[in-house]
Amino acid sequence: MPINLTVARLNTSRPDILSRRSNRYFWSALTVAVVYALPVVQLLITYQDIVFQTGNQDLCYYNFLCAHPLGFLSDFNHVISNAGYVLLGLVFMLQTRLRQRRMKNNQDIGIPQHWGLFYSMGLALVMEGLLSGCYHLCPNKMNFQFDSSFMYVIAVLCMVKLYQNRHPDVNASAHATFMLLAFIMAIGLFGIMYPSVYFWVVFTIAHIATCLILTLKIYYVGRFKMEWSIFSTAFNGLRLHGRRAFVPKYLARAVLLAVANLANWALAAFGMYEHNKDFARHVLAILMGNTILYMMFYIIMKLIHKERLMLHTWLYFVLAHAAWFSALRLFLDSRTKWSVSTRY
Structure with missing residues (x-):
């Protein structure tokens, strides 16, 4: 090891390899964004044209008490209110670019930076x-998933970035991350279009099973693999060590992961109890809730290891x-409902 040891020198991957891995996040996000957004824009413009041509305002579930039309936009205020997202995303990407230039000649400072991951978040x-x-x-049941799809992306990318802060060499690949996001979006669409008790039961079982698998992945720092041999390995461990096999080697990590699992089980139970409500918000609550939990986990681990903030x-x-x-209060206190007609 070099005399002037830094965090960056402890990585097994070269900086150019890490950079290529990181850039795949941005190009994957850009591809998904373009392919996903073009049909959305075409569909919603078509909806607007039909509303103006036929006068059938029941096609779009507006609350006309708070809608302020302007030009061809029937609900201008709710459209322009989203400009803040766009502006902040562009500012974040610009800030990332400026920081990347400043650190170009200081690659050994701090953890290896995954700039492509930052760009994809912006x-x-x-x-x-x-x-x-x-x-x-034109808000209605057919296009509600457009409003929440990239909320899922933001939540998952935030979790990936937090994990990368500690484990730059064992981070999830861009392909696996966006395949997971595609699967989540497909489940969200199915849950909105065809909600039923049976669907909620299957989803809840899959949710809890995923939490258990990710718990093992995080606890063993990426070394756990889903193989049939894990059952025999676990049995041999119990036979060899007895009750000591249940004593965690990393106590703080085990306690925090147990708390995260309890929180997810509570979300799953609440979802089953309120299964006739909005499924898209339930998925969003799971993703955003786990993002906040993981951020708290990250901060607590820093404090446990006496890192100064x-x-x-x-x-x-x-x-x-x-x-x-404040945003959560406004989000939950929404005055419009996509699932209810204009006579609501």
Whole structure:
């Protein structure tokens, strides 16, 4: 090992390999954004044309008490309100670019930076604004998933980035991440279009099983693999060590993961109890809730290992939570419902 040992020198992958892996996130996100957004824009413009030509305003579930038309937009205020997402996403990407230039000659400072992952997070924020604006052109049951799809992307990318902060060499690949997102979007669409008790039961079982698998992945830092041999390995471990096999080697990590699992089981139970409600919000609650839990896990682990957090970090932490809880209150207190007609 070199005399001047840094975190970057502890990585087994070369910086150019890590850079290529990171860039795949951005190009995958850009491909998904373009392919997903073009049919959305075409569909919503068609809806608007039909409303103006036929006068059938029941096609779009507006709450006309709070809709302010302007030009060809029947609900201009809810469309333009999404401009903040687009602006903040562009600012975030610009800030990432400026920081990348500043650190170009300081690759050994801190953890290896996955710039492509940062760019994909900014792009996801831009697309959330664009698609949410498109949804508000004509909100109804057929296109509600457009409003929440990139919320799923943002939540998953935030979790991937937090994990990369500690484990740059065992991070999920871009292909696996976006395949998971595609699967989540497909489940979300199916849950909106064909909700039933049987669907909720299957989804809840899959949710809990996924949590258990990810728990093992995180606890064993990427070394756990889903193979048939894991059952025999677990049995041999129990036979060899007895009750000591249940004593965690990494106590803090085990406790925090147990809390995360309890929180997910509570979400699953609440979802089963309220299965006749909005499935898309339930999926969003799972993803965003786990993102917040993992962020808390990340901060607690830093404090346990006596890493010092700067004062401005705590300030951002407090301001971010104040903004999140205010936004959550407004989100849950929505005055419009896509599942109810204009006579609501």
